[in-house]
Amino acid sequence: MLILKTVFFFGCLTFFLSLILIYISEKYVIYSNILIDSIDNLLPQSQCGQCQYVSCYSYAKAIILNGEKINKCIPGGMSIIKNISNFLNVDVVKDQHFEDNNIIIDYRIIAWINEDHCVGCNKCIHVCPVDSIIGSKNLTHTIISDFCTGCKLCIEVCPTDCIKLRKVEI
Structure with missing residues (x-):
């Protein structure tokens, strides 16, 4: 009988806690921008800061929301620039590698x-x-x-x- 009471107690506890989790997940929904997440997935995730942003996610956010240039990811190289340009359907300037204050870095x-x-x-x-x-x-x-x-x-x-x-x- 003690085992049945214990199972019933934990079953009810689990049920009520799941109701609380469902309520919280619907009340505090975190909306994400699919474009930002997609650009972030294309970046190398090295979080090196060479693009002048703290993380790859903040650089992706700046590309989408602030119109930042797509050629600032030095570790990613030309392949990342081409992948981002294909995704956003924008042209890559000729075959230049990187542009930093109008100086081409090769x-x-x-x-x-x-x-x-x-x-x-x-x-x-x-x-x-x-x-x-x-x-x-x-x-x-x-x-x-x-x-x-x-x-x-x-x-x-x-x-x-x-x-x-x-x-x-x-």
Whole structure:
């Protein structure tokens, strides 16, 4: 009999809590913009800030709501620019790579570790948003240049100042 009372109690509790959840979900509906979400899904999600926005979502929001240029995502490169332009049905200016204050940028910036000065502190590994830094604690680290977005987050935390930025032609 005690088992039946317990099952009945938890069944009723579950029922009433589900009614509360249904009420709350209908009262506090979060509306999202499908265009912003679609543009955000096209972006690389590295949250590097090179587009001058805090996150890829805020950049996508600025593209849709403020008419921001679609060519500010440096880590995404030309492929992201073309995908966004196809989605929004806008033209890409010729075959230019990136435009920053009317200067065409035809290179990428990536981080490079001077392995002679690296002490293996692991601080850079934890801040890299795209996991392009490999290495173990107390051992030399290195950067996989194909994955690096040049966000400069690793430079700020490096205690030995052994991480530098380099230009790589596209």
